[in-house]
Amino acid sequence: MGKAPVCAAVDWGTTNFRLWLMDVDGSVLAARQSAEGVRACLPDRFATVVEKHLETLHTPADLPVIVAGMAGARGAWQEARYLETPARLDALHEQAVRASRLPRDVAILPGVCQREKGREDVMRGEETQLAGASAQGMRAGVFCLPGTHSKWAWLEGGRLSDFRTFMTGELFALLSEHSVLSEMVAEGEGATSSASFTEAVSEMLASGAGLTGRLFSIRAAALVGSETAPDARARLSGLLIGAEVAAMREVLEVEPRVRLIANGPQAHAYEAALSLAGIQADILDGMDLVRQGLHQAALALWPERSSV
């Protein structure tokens, strides 16, 4: 038993599409991945993209599909309105929207928002990773989810109580591609193990203010031609990640331990920066978590599938 799929789970981000067929125990039976992100997808194409991948996997016509991520944004597949904090992570499915006019059942999970004036914030996709963590017993604590828009999230008793977004990844892209720093940063290796990275993080931790007053030093260091010019790319990365960690350290002082949902070089960079700030990081795999979150929601939505 346990080899029949109970659902197709889809994580649909801005630039990536991922689909898994999962059995009742949460194991992956088959997987698909492509660059058909939400940004590249016209509103009337979402169903076609999913069906194409399901067909490739010879999926039964009645298998339900559960979706998380930007596919639920306004103007994407179908809007799944934001829940508000504090949000019960085991109840995301209760606010799922059903994609209309489809032969099979498709449920799109909502994102979560915060409305407090001056602290407005939104997420789509990360809440499902956090639901997966909560389902695995991590029902409280602080989570760091690096990315284009890095998220820091607080869980309390299985609820997402608060979160905050940092534009770290987007600023890195803007500054390295379109700014007066581009030329320097293009040449750097960006090794987050380098002294340049460590020094930049340490500068930001010593004085969390003044990011905008340090960025230009990357250009100036190249212009004044010092023999030991730092690795510009690593320095930019260090200044931006350092600014993020420095801002969060203020808030975290009583709980200097976070769960870091990341992998590869990004996980190493954040782990190093957190460590410099005296914060211990437990690294988790985001792909695994989002699957668990989707699986939990699917079983709640379609309990009859558990006995397939």
Next chain:
Amino acid sequence: MGKAPVCAAVDWGTTNFRLWLMDVDGSVLAARQSAEGVRACLPDRFATVVEKHLETLHTPADLPVIVAGMAGARGAWQEARYLETPARLDALHEQAVRASRLPRDVAILPGVCQREKGREDVMRGEETQLAGASAQGMRAGVFCLPGTHSKWAWLEGGRLSDFRTFMTGELFALLSEHSVLSEMVAEGEGATSSASFTEAVSEMLASGAGLTGRLFSIRAAALVGSETAPDARARLSGLLIGAEVAAMREVLEVEPRVRLIANGPQAHAYEAALSLAGIQADILDGMDLVRQGLHQAALALWPERSSV
């Protein structure tokens, strides 16, 4: 007397060209301005541009020309190597380079750099404004020069002892033109007298850290559709200027008074932000100052012209 020009003074920036014929007293006899900034000018075209404007003004063939700004950058007209801090502002002319192979005498003033590791910095053009201020008796104090790359400069006994660049203006342009905030910011009025501006500056002053964690609220506020969504453009401006002022306030506590070299809406924005930080600003005109700085250098380079 005093109606004969003693020099042509040129302020040649990245995007603007300005030329004045000045008499021995520093009065302006004639002026030219164009968009022929250094960025748009090929290396072998600089002399031609200057001669064209001088011809229009029927300038004598032996009138010397004094130049400040990006025209002295490497790869521009002719490189005028950086002086290092502390730099005597009445001695910029001593390191001027002469443009070669020209019928008339052309001297290009150097910029100033700082080589201290991790605090590397450069300026070209602002040092001549500061020389003008020093020549007018403002030989000590803190100066704020807002712009694409805002400069804060310390003068001591007529020397430029220290300075620091903030990428405030460039970040505003990047974020308003190329980021996920573009759509929101394009719609705002950007009125720096608005409550959105004041609130954003105050947030940054309350906690100088965390700029990158506040930027995204501009997008989120639009997405959660609160009825009182702030003026996004004014908020972005307030966050960035607030970050700059917050970083500097730490340094300035013993001397909460600065000279602000700016005009128009930019002067109002910085004056308002400085005021929120408890810093008093005396506003000065940058164009007037750069002319005084150029004039002082010209008289020092060509003393015989004083008796024309």
